[in-house]
Amino acid sequence: QVQLQASGPGLVKPSETLSLTCTVSGAFISSHYWSWIRQPAGKGLEWIGRIYTRGSTNYNPSLKSRITMSVDTSKNQLSLGLSSVTAADTAVYYCARGLGNTAFDYWGQGILVTVSS
């Protein structure tokens, strides 16, 4: 059973960096690509970006300048960094496993991150 669990601070101050980790169990992280997706309250899903375990990444153009993604195959974890956050970055953040070209077959439960001073 593939499971993803996102973790990290639930509260981040404006202008600081949001840092999240997603721990994968039941699957080898090296066998797939992985994505981060978010959902602001009352709004739809927004694709943040994806990372292949060989290190290549693709990011949402609107967020590209602020995103950093990485993987740690030894820990079966992926990480997301989003710098210079504002209240607009307040959202539930999901990590998900990639399937085919553009599909996500396993999702974590999501973690609410609030940007506030």
Add this chain to the structure above:
Amino acid sequence: QSALTQPRSVSGSPGQSVTISCTGTSSDVGGYKYVSWYQHHPGKAPKLMIYEVSNRPSGVPDRFSGSKSGNTASLTISGLQADDEAEYYCCSHAGSDTSVFGGGTSLTVL
């Protein structure tokens, strides 16, 4: 990269069929065979229902089907059940190995 356009809401009675549309451009929906659909119940993780336009993952009932014509993809749910009431999102490849979601459609089972 603009969000794909979905109707805000659709509704149907139990047993009926509903279709949710997802309209993009030739740079996303119209340009690739990579459209997926997700069912999202509040407080839960989204669930993949359709991938690559019309493929169903294992475990998804065949009441759910997907199609595409030009720049518009569609999700059809037949034999509506109460548990189908949820938010539905489409997602498409958008070039340069990026993805874009639709704004979401709220399905109400009357």
